[in-house]
Every structure is written in C-alpha cells, then in structure tokens.
Amino acid sequence: MIGGSNMLRLSSKSQRKSVRISIGARLIEDAKALSINISRASESGIATAVAAENTRRWQEENREAIDSWNDYVRRNGLPLAKYRLF
Numbered sequence: 001m002i003g004g005s006n007m008l009r010l011s012s013k014s015q016r017k018s019v020r021i022s023i024g025a026r027l028i029e030d031a032k033a034l035s036i037n038i039s040r041a042s043e044s045g046i047a048t049a050v051a052a053e054n055t056r057r058w059q060e061e062n063r064e065a066i067d068s069w070n071d072y073v074r075r076n077g078l079p080l081a082k083y084r085l086f
Helices: 027-031 038-061 063-076
Strands: none
Touching: 027 038, 038 063
C-alpha cells in the first residue's frame, strides 16, 4: 500500500545497516564541500526511489480500475459535481 510521509521516513539509528556503495568521486567531493551528510542524503534518495517504484507498481496493478473510473467520468461526469463550489 502506498503511504504518505511514512514512505520517506528515514530509519532510526538502531535500525540502520552498513552497506557498501560506489558513488562518483566528484559528487562525493561536492557533497563534502557543502557539508551534506552523504549517508542521510543517500538514504533519502533511496527512500524516494522506493516510494516512486511502489507508486508505479500500484498504478500498474490497478490500471484496469483506474481506466474504468476515468471512462465512467468521461461518459457521466464527476459524481456530486453539482455540489462543487469551484
């Protein structure tokens, strides 16, 4: 299920795991020069990628229902549209 801010919540220190990754030397130099916490920035980027992939997969799995609903709205308009104030 796709959650809101929970998808991007960073792990607490007790839940952290050390991993080995390769990152371009220039990017590391730039990050250090800007005092960017490389571990936290990496974790944030991975969390964003995970959330995006979960969203993509959910949309793919639910494509039929989404298309059906969009078709219904095209043919019939939005339910309760007459009550909209905008």
